[in-house]
Amino acid sequence: MFSLVLLLTANQAFAADAGMDSFDSVVDVIARWLGRIGLVVAFFGAVQLALGFKQDDADGKIRGMKTLASGFLVFGITQSLSLFGL
Structure with a gap:
């Protein structure tokens, strides 16, 4: 019985912080570089969107909006690393 209780109790283990630093x-x-790349992609998407409006091209507008959104998503994910514990 005692060995079963000993096996089921949680034991703390401490890892060395040298490797984690x-x-x-x-x-x-x-993350810093991916955030910068995400902003560049978002800027490129904004340029595509503006050109799509200038040329009245529906496909260009959609591609521009998708590129703009994906760039901001990458930037947002890199800025929220503390939410993921990183």
Whole structure:
């Protein structure tokens, strides 16, 4: 009975922080650059959208809106890394 209780109780294990610091710095650098790339993609989408309105091209407007939205989504995800615990 005692061995069953011992097996079912949770034990805390502490990991070394040395490896996590370097991992966090790598994640921060990657997130920073992905955020910048997302803003560039959003800017390109805004240009496509403006050209679609200028040429009255429905396909160009849709492509521009999709590109604009995807760029802002990538930027938003990189800015919300603290929500994911990273």
